[in-house]
Amino acid sequence: MNSQLAKIFLEIAEYLAMDNIPFKPAAYEKAARGIESLKKDIEDIYREEGLDGLEKIPGVGKSIAEKIEEYIRTGKIKYYQELKKEYPVSLLELSSVEGLGPKHIKTLYDKLEIKDLADLEKAAREGEIEKLPRFGKKVQENILRGIEFVKAGQGRMLLGSALPLSEKIKQRLEGREEAEKVEVAGSLRRMKETVGDLDILAVSGKPEKLMEYFCSMPEVEAVLAKGETKSSVRLVQGLDADLRIVSAESYGSALQYFTGSKDHGIKLRRIAQEKGLKLNEYGIFKGEKQIAGQSEEEVYETLGLKYINPEIREDAGEIEASRNNKLPKLVNYDEIKGDLQMHSTWSDGSASIREMAQAAKKIGYEYIAITDHIGKLKIAGALDEQEVLGQWNEIDKLNKELDGIKIFKGAEADLDEKGRPEFSEEFLSKFDLVLGSIHSKFRMAKDDMTQRLINALENPLINIIAHPTGRIIGRREAISLDIEKVIEAAKENKKILEINCYPDRLDLKDQHIRIAVEKGVRLSLGTDSHSPDQLPYLKFGLAQARRGWAERKDIVNCLNLGELKKVLTN
């Protein structure tokens, strides 16, 4: 419901922009972003708090709240349908083509009756588009290229894939003598779970040379735009990358500007205005004079703010917290002492327990939990009781033999439709820690599913709920769940919720983490590694934790061995 509504409002924004109506498009876009980043189902908000609740959503006022109400009640929004009637075009589909905006789309419809991607492609191939006023041959070619890109289904890339790619490009640029400084900005620096493109910032005394190199890197498939300070390329990996070059005195303000988020930046510039200053990517200006901009710290300080970590720059209260000196002290990577979910060859992993433990020790961990699947279900080579005994035997031996790393006897127990672990209670009580997780019956009704997890949380034999919402980014929807009730149940039963670090899971996600943190529910980080090379996935889960405002005290992996044992036996 949330993303459906967000899409409708984005489309309304496009319609209004087509007619050159000022300011309203930005208002609808902001409302769409506000709805998209909600922590709760918008239907629940409406049911519990009515129109007043809706108006509390950032960017939503009286008029849009009423439209949301109308949609929840009738499944339709009259205003939207009238716009749609006037211009029966697939707006979001068309505007997903790079370089195609509302004005062009209007012209294309008015002159050529182009309604969707198929119409667009046909007209472009037949050479109709270049004949239009203010269009030309190049526009037509760009449209055809853009259509290819959309059709290739290239959308956002997982953080887990984009981060290594950006590192590689960063290293390439850093290897050039004309590059004085290179940094990856954008949503990647904010460590969002997926990124739409790579934003790279550089300081250089010879920008032309660096631009030239950037546009000719082996990863570049096509150059979309090339200028003195800004270029844009399409990478063979199916992602766009932008390079912006600024001078050293503008580095901080440029980094701030290109890191975003959009709403965070807008609010900062408003604050600058209120102080009679101007903030842009080149610095903070008092009249013509630059008074800050070398470093991000300086930019925030000049605006009367404490430095804000990139992960929480979402205009979700961080600016107010910064002003009042109430920012969280975000959990750091060097505070992590172990990994609490991984698999071995005993179930579906590809490495032995010894190999996993040795790799973990090399990272510097104090402990790991081996959490192979157990139970009757044949998923992922689940162990039966006899096999569990064998595994414990091996873990006991390794714990005696290996110094400096403790291996916990863990298990990932499948939860049935009532939230019961499918394994004997006698055995479960002997594990050091038990993860309960859902691997089947993903489509239960919301109330039943919520109760399923609450039951599991009330079970004294279960310590942690693993990947609580079951989503797989880009492939599987999260289970239908009242997340607040689940978090509440975790609190009441003093249980732990997992942040699964696997790049396509990241579950709980940032917004859920923030609710858990606010309620004081403890969280665990588990990579769900199936081989040693996956242990570094921890940083992706940690990034989500930071995006959810988690501090050291919120993450059980920050406890030392003794402290953690105590928590697990409670």
Place this chain on the structure above:
DNA sequence: GCCGTTTTCGGCCCGACTGTTTTCAGTCG
């Protein structure tokens, strides 16, 4: 249409690049 340490009206972030034009509209982030 939204919003308020200039509050219920009058503002609304800011600049680079492209392509089609001879000064700028459109798009993007």
